[in-house]
Amino acid sequence: MCTLCLVTTVSGAQLRAGPPAQSDVDGLLQELQKPYLDLFRASMTPRFAATMLEQARRKLTESREQCLRRFKARAKGQERALAVAQDKLRTQASRLSEAERHGLHCEIQNLRVARSQVQMVIDHAIPVAYQNREAKLDLIERWPAEYVAIQQTLATGAQRTRRWSDVEDIGFREVARDQDQDVRDGEDAVKQLRVTGLLPRELEDDAVRGYVRQLAERIAARSDVHVPLRVTVLDSKEINAFALPGGFLFVERGLVEATDDEAQLAGVLAHEMSHVAARHAHKLMQRETIASIFYQAAQVAAVILTGGVVGVGMYYALQYGFYGLGLAIDLKLLGVSREFELEADQLGAQYAWNAGYDTTGFVRFFDKMATRVGYVNGISWFHSPPPFYERMRQIQRELAFLPARPSPVVTTPAFDAMKAALARISARATEEEAKRPSLVAPEQGCPPLPPEYQPDQPIDTLCPPPRTPPSSVPSSPRC
């Protein structure tokens, strides 16, 4: 009996040596569709052999390349078809009847829209989808050992030596000195931001505004934030929130709308507040760069939306609701470092816990965003420098160290009432958006174009998880 077979008998049927059975690898790849929390729970012990994980990783890489090739080929096909249609318009313009001309205009328009959507899939949706899958594979591979280490740490009480372990003293401990010195910087930053004209207008609804403010203040009161919190809800459908120095917290309507329960929203707000408490902005951001940061953010948004040129593709992107025209800002523009982002994840989990919330809220929301097409870029709390797994691991580790609290809050009737009010606001906004004037109004009367994908469509449906084709790989272990 070989050594690896001995391991098999100890840790389960899947931990065997030799080339893994294809069904096993397929099973492992299917696992990647499960939420992070389920995978953490299921991965307390090793379930898959290193060879199988390696093969799955290779298949993921192949699958990503294949998926990219498929969409790039589609984009090329669209380019060719567009060139043909435009050539026809150019060479036959004088001979075309009105109906033929209209038909050709519609064809060109639809091809431009489709090309724009496919480009969005290539540039944003596919990379995020695979980053997410690879993170889950990392989790399956590395969490069992991490879990054992956590249990040992708990057994010896060594968790008390980790940074910011003094959770009983939240609010009294000093995460960063002189937070109040950031207030002036924050005020200047907000002024500059308003002058740039890049800040979406404020949401005027008292019910939603009041709810978000109260929730944020409740968390702030149980956090290490020692400056008055000034919360602004922006009327933009971007799924985003960001904090400026000195306690200026901006939450966009789209973020509130995308959360399923109060714990999810609390998780994101707590994360942003951590940046304030730890004075990350002060450490990394110079006041004079604020305008340029938001200027860059606007550029990023413009490029995402239009590839730099306003056209009918953008018109449809907006119509289909993939992006709002609010403030899409990537926190990496604020110079947030890997270290600070991980610290904010840790502190954010602590603040949500201390405010009595279900601490899985942030992870659940992160998971939801990572598996949705459309809202995959420019999201500060989401798409930050540390790899997905590293962030998930950090949070999960912290959750394991936090003392259990009875009946953590998942959601409240106030959240449901706010969501009902928000649904009405969003419906009005959608209605208003439909009336948005456009200088690039499309050709009227064209057959409706089925979108390449819907904003809420799971990314997996674009590039289905890889499966091993039937082959000669033996399905039984060698030993």
Place this chain on the structure above:
Amino acid sequence: MSAAPHAAIVGPLVAALLTLTGTVGRQQPAKPTRTVTLYVSVEDDGRLIQGLTATQFAVYEGNVARPFHLVPPDVPASIALLVENSDTARQLFAEELRGAVNGFVAAAPDEHWYALASFAHAVSIDVDFTRVPGRLATAMTDLPASTWNESDVRDAVIELLDRMDRLGGRRILIVIASGIDSSSRHSWNEVQRALERSNVVVFTIGLGAELRHLYEPYWDPSARDALSQGEMFLRSLATASGGQAVFPMFSQAFGDVLDDVASHRDGEL
């Protein structure tokens, strides 16, 4: 046709709607009537007069009083900036152009829709209508340099008017240009017809006043003529649409001028 409020109309700026029912131009009773919308605002020595009512206006067509009613201006308005981006304009007026757009953005109220288009030989739509006016300023900074020296302002204005003609509600076009036209296919008469068709109010901000003030005496007559014609075009364009033409003397004044325009847009009678 004229609107005669008690207070002097110093500059016919947008503030309220005068909706007039009747024929336009020569009276032709056999033809069906149509509704004409006029946007007016009333200033007294630069101060916007508010609170005026229909009884304080009269509207005449061919010296005949016409029925009309007064309604508040539509909110939101669709406001498009059309800026000259010819190679020459960028070389000579880069600072003025940036100052103008930034000044406008800083003063722009957030309830309206804003768009940015630029032109040299052809028109480019740089920012479609948005509620985030700051996008106009960032796009302005990133405007790709035109390889064309031409500035076909008449063609550009007609294209924008036609594009805005499709839109409903209150529409305002702000043209920031030297007014010099190199090789437009369209004539001034066609511009006038496009103005009539679209009912868009045009404000014009002339570039190059400072340059003219400093150097005009040294220029050859053709350059002087070109600039004079440009200025005349911008004045005529604004006047014919019920807008206003301004020619700031210093780069720094552009922001203030557009600030004024932005404020006037929202004045109400």
